[in-house]
Each structure stands twice: as C-alpha cells, then as structure tokens.
Amino acid sequence: MIRAMRNIGRVRAILRTLARYDALFLAERAGIPPRLVRLATRLSGGGRSLADMAERRPGERLAAALQALGPSFIKLGQALSVRSDLVGEDIAADLSTLQDSLPPFPGEQARAAIEAEFGRPAEALFESFDDEAVAAASIAQVHFAVTTEGGPVAVKVLRPGIEAAFARDLDLMDWLAGLAERHLPACRRLHPVESVRTFAEAVAVEMDLRLEAAAGDELAENFRDDPVFRVPRMDWLRTGRRVLTLQRIGTTPIDEADALTRAGFQPDEIVAQMARIFFLQVFRDGFFHGDLHPGNLSVADDGTIWAVDFGIMGRIDRATRYYLAEMLAGFLNGDYLGVADVHIRAGYVPAHRSREDFAQAARAIAEPIFGLPMRDISLARLLAQLFAVTDRFEMEAQPQLLLLQKTMLVAEGVGRTLSPDTNMWELARPLIEGWVAENMTAEARAAEAIGDGVRVIERLPALVAEMGESVGRLAREGVRLHPDSVRALAGGGRRRRRWPLWAGAAVVATLALAAL
Structure with a gap:
C-alpha cells in the first residue's frame, strides 16, 4: 500500500506531462479501456496541450514528453525505440531520434x-x-x-x-508493469515486468x-x-x-x-x-x-x-548468430520458406504455426523493400517489420535482436549521410554469405557439437552437486507454490478477461489526484 501511494503521486506528475504533450494515446495502446483514457485526458488537462503538438506525429509528441520527464524517461524512450513490437514501427522510429542531452551540472x-x-x-x-x-x-x-x-x-x-533518481523511477515502472501483466492479458506475451527489469539491468551497467x-x-x-x-x-x-x-x-x-x-x-x-x-x-x-x-x-x-x-553494448550467442545469418541469407535470396524454417527451428515461432503462412508474411514484408532501388533498401526496416508480426505468429520478443535492429537503423542513417548511393548491407552481403559457408557446414557444426559436449562433461561434477543440493532442499522444505498459483488453483483455473473493478477504481483515483 505504501508503495502504491508513493507511486500514485509520481503518476500524477507523469499524467500531467503526457497530457501537456498530447501523448496519453500510449495508455490506450497499452490496453487501458478508452473510457479511462478519456477520463485521464479530461482530468489531467489534456485539452490544454502545447500549441504545436497537434501538428506533430504521435511518436514526436511522446518523445517530447519523455524528454521533459527527465533522465529515467529519456532512457526509457531510447529503450522503447528498439521495441517496435510494443509501440509500433512509426513511434519506434520517432523515439530513435530522442536526444539524450540535458543542461550540464557545475x-x-x-x-x-x-x-x-x-x-x-x-x-x-x-x-x-x-x-x-x-x-x-x-x-x-x-x-x-x-x-x-x-x-x-x-x-x-x-x-x-542520478542513482537515487533512477531507483525511484524504476520502482514506479516495475509497479506499473506488474499491474499491466496481472490485469492486461494482451500484455503478458510481451513480458512487461521482465522488460522493465532488463531495462533496469542495462541502466545499472x-x-x-x-x-x-x-x-x-x-x-x-x-x-x-x-x-x-x-x-x-x-x-x-x-x-x-x-x-x-x-x-x-x-x-x-x-x-x-x-x-x-x-x-x-x-x-x-x-x-x-x-x-x-x-x-x-x-x-x-x-x-x-x-x-x-x-x-x-x-x-x-x-x-x-x-x-x-x-x-550500451549488445551480445549475441552463436546460436542466434546462426539464426540471423540464415534468416538474412533467406531474405536476400528470396527463399521465404527457408526464412520460415529458420524461425521455427530456432523456436522463435511455435511449431504448430503454419510454415506456409509465415513464409507468405515474410514475402509480404520483404518484396516491397527489395523492390526499391539498391540505395534505399533497409535491412533494419525489414527486421522492424518482421518484429511487428510477432503477435500474429506468437513470436516471443528477442531483446538482443531488437537492439541489433536499432543499431542497424542508426548505422544505415550514418552510411546514407556519407554516401547516399551506397548501401552498406549490399557491401556486407559477401561477408555474411562467406561466414555462413565457413561456419555452417556439417564439419563446422560437428566440431562445435564436440566442443559443447566437452564443456558439459567438464561441468558434470558441479551439476551433480547442484542436483544433490536441490533434492536436499526439497526434502527439508517441500514444494512451495507462488501465491498466484495457489489462487489460480483455488479458482479452478478460471481466467478473468475483464478489466478488474478494483484496478479501474485505482486508475480513476490516480486520475482524480492528477486533477488536483
């Protein structure tokens, strides 16, 4: 309760800023009922937005609001700029221009x-x-x-x-993500709590x-x-x-x-x-x-x-590099069934989804892009549109690939500034194809499998010790269920799809505070 009251006070200021920049649309996109968004707009002064906001795109308005909210939210905007699956491609593109600059301290x-x-x-x-x-x-x-x-x-x-300021705002984001994950079923696939905690880890670095x-x-x-x-x-x-x-x-x-x-x-x-x-x-x-x-x-x-x-640095393990190379090679060669196979093999698309349907979606994404003049072809845009179909095919978000897509987008922009008629990915294509030829042969994969086996054998003593410790803990303490699991079992597994009454009341109370 104390945490909720503390965070509600912060929400009041955030709502007022979002309303001032006409950026409350984000709440409706998050699945909050439109009637509550309209109430938020009315109570938070949404009708008194800055004069030039009406002429700006939604992503530009949101970027301006986050800039005004300060360091934590500037970083949040930059993190969202790689999550086109969360905010949409257009808004992600606008957030990628968010300037990480503030007045200097003495x-x-x-x-x-x-x-x-x-x-x-x-x-x-x-x-x-x-x-x-x-x-x-x-x-x-x-x-x-x-x-x-x-x-x-x-x-x-x-x-x-800065550490204390971020800790306060990250606690708020974690609280809001928890509410969304519990009461907005459509958000669960996107793992909002995990996403906030990943963001917190990146900020800590x-x-x-x-x-x-x-x-x-x-x-x-x-x-x-x-x-x-x-x-x-x-x-x-x-x-x-x-x-x-x-x-x-x-x-x-x-x-x-x-x-x-x-x-x-x-x-x-x-x-x-x-x-x-x-x-x-x-x-x-x-x-x-x-x-x-x-x-x-x-x-x-x-x-x-x-x-x-x-x-801000990214890491990609070897399995993901294999996926990425095969996927890009498939797109570059127009092998859309191959692209579908790569996604299913990597586990990014569930096996029960139609291979042919995914190949059709891949073709619909790629053909308009590859039909452009060579200088205008954007692999970053291709990946962004691929991530945008995640909901339809039950694809789990891949944070390391989202950061890679954003980095590719920025690199493309730098390349076009330097040489508008040069496509850097066409220059990289022989390198990618060479890497695939060298690293994905049967011999190379067999050598890697042998190396993985050796590493597993080296870890066996530690694995046996960990297993023994786990068995001992179970014998001493039994099996403990999370309270949510207990409630779900007690309720016979019923799923509540409606916006809970108490949650709606909490939102309305927050909005009322915002109007004070």
Whole structure:
C-alpha cells in the first residue's frame, strides 16, 4: 500500500506531462479501456496541450514528453525505440531520434565527485581540468583534462544523485508493469515486468563506469590487429564506479561528409569499412557497439575509424548468430520458406504455426523493400517489420535482436549521410554469405557439437552437486507454490478477461489526484 501511494503521486506528475504533450494515446495502446483514457485526458488537462503538438506525429509528441520527464524517461524512450513490437514501427522510429542531452551540472560538482571517488582532489590526478563540460547527457557529462603525466584525456562523471533518481523511477515502472501483466492479458506475451527489469539491468551497467571501461577494453581487444578500427585507451588508474577517464582523440565526426572529403577521404570507402566493422562485431565476435550514432564515431587523419561511449553494448550467442545469418541469407535470396524454417527451428515461432503462412508474411514484408532501388533498401526496416508480426505468429520478443535492429537503423542513417548511393548491407552481403559457408557446414557444426559436449562433461561434477543440493532442499522444505498459483488453483483455473473493478477504481483515483 505504501508503495502504491508513493507511486500514485509520481503518476500524477507523469499524467500531467503526457497530457501537456498530447501523448496519453500510449495508455490506450497499452490496453487501458478508452473510457479511462478519456477520463485521464479530461482530468489531467489534456485539452490544454502545447500549441504545436497537434501538428506533430504521435511518436514526436511522446518523445517530447519523455524528454521533459527527465533522465529515467529519456532512457526509457531510447529503450522503447528498439521495441517496435510494443509501440509500433512509426513511434519506434520517432523515439530513435530522442536526444539524450540535458543542461550540464557545475564543474565544481564534477571535481567533488572525482575527489569522492579517488580520495584525492582533481588537482592531484590532473595537471589541468576544464570545468566547462564538452557534452552533457542524462546520466553523465564529459570534461577535457590533462593528466599529471601530460596525457590529454576525456573524463566522464556521473550526475550527482542520478542513482537515487533512477531507483525511484524504476520502482514506479516495475509497479506499473506488474499491474499491466496481472490485469492486461494482451500484455503478458510481451513480458512487461521482465522488460522493465532488463531495462533496469542495462541502466545499472551504464551507472557503473568501470563496466563501460571494461566493455571498451573488450572491444579494443577484439580489434587489436585490425588496421582501421580503433578504441581509445582506458586510464584505469583514474577510473572508478562514478568516474571514467580515457584517451582523448582528435578526429572528425563521421557524419561531416564535406570535411572528410576535403581531407582526402572517399565517403563510400568509409561506408564499406563501417559495414565490415559491424559485420565483424556481430558475426565474428557476438559483441557489438549498440549506440553507433554520429557523435560516437569519428575518423582520424590516418583514416582510422574511432568509436567512443561503451555504455550500451549488445551480445549475441552463436546460436542466434546462426539464426540471423540464415534468416538474412533467406531474405536476400528470396527463399521465404527457408526464412520460415529458420524461425521455427530456432523456436522463435511455435511449431504448430503454419510454415506456409509465415513464409507468405515474410514475402509480404520483404518484396516491397527489395523492390526499391539498391540505395534505399533497409535491412533494419525489414527486421522492424518482421518484429511487428510477432503477435500474429506468437513470436516471443528477442531483446538482443531488437537492439541489433536499432543499431542497424542508426548505422544505415550514418552510411546514407556519407554516401547516399551506397548501401552498406549490399557491401556486407559477401561477408555474411562467406561466414555462413565457413561456419555452417556439417564439419563446422560437428566440431562445435564436440566442443559443447566437452564443456558439459567438464561441468558434470558441479551439476551433480547442484542436483544433490536441490533434492536436499526439497526434502527439508517441500514444494512451495507462488501465491498466484495457489489462487489460480483455488479458482479452478478460471481466467478473468475483464478489466478488474478494483484496478479501474485505482486508475480513476490516480486520475482524480492528477486533477488536483
């Protein structure tokens, strides 16, 4: 009850902001009865939205509202931008433009954070430290400095109090997701509670800058021998949970095509290198940069491509890489029955669903896209539309692929800015097909199966010990059922499909508070 009352107070402010930006439509899309949405609009001042909102698309209005709600909701909007299965392709596209920028906090607070982290004043670590931030985002901001050894560095510092602010808002999101999962049957397939907790885990990684530094180091290690791709060197002596220090680089932003051309670079060659680098990250390593917007990519005078900001990274296991390669090859070759087979084999589509129906849906998605001129073909759009049919075919959401789709979309945009007539995925196609030919032969799969068997044998002693512990726990404590399971059994398994009376009353009470 205390949690509910605390969160209802926060809901009041959120409703007012959503109404101000004419973004309450999201509640109706979530399955809340239209009569309650209309009541929310009326009680929360929806009729007094900002003057220019009527001319904006729904996704633009929602992005503006989330920007106004602050850091947690900016990050939530960015997370939703990869969930076209939740919000729709158009809204996801608008949310992908959400700018993660906020006014900077004072330089003296950054210095105080550095002293608190390392137990020494900034002057003891840096010969010089610029108090004016060069970039400020929702979680942290960046200052330029020079170390006491004379090395130019960039110093990333978390915002004061950001952990507590996120904890409060994440508790609210978890509470609302729990209500949705219990009382909106249509939402259960999308696992809202699990999605919020996955989002919370991602945010927790971004708020421990040691993990970001480790991700950058891992990416650098993967490309240690690459002649083109570079990652700044991490300064671990000046890196902690709330402070990250890394090598400062002097480069040209990758979307400044004219400047790169004047420097003697060929934009289409840069796009080709981007396609190669992205392919290697996804298929060779299964570890990719998940935020490839132009601010995080740049080109040095020697033609090397540099990446920064490793707070959002994606991992794809080998089985998913097999699925992805086979699925893309099927689409590129027009083998739609093959695309259906891949989805069923991977377990993404239940086996009882019609193979032919899924192939028909795949054809309907792909043909309009592949019928475009080569420069306009978008594999990211193809994946987005594929994810949009999840409900029809009972497909479970795949978070790692959703992040990949968003990253591909951003990379496509960068590529088109550099060289509008070049399609980076056509350049990557031979690499993908070569990877399939090399890694999916019977010999390669047999070798992998042998390796998996060896790993299982190595784990057998631990598995036996865990089994013994589980049996002992059952003997001591018996079987415990979740309260929801007990209630379901007591109710004879009846399913309640109507919006519960008490839940509706709670929403109305919240809306009444919002009107105060």
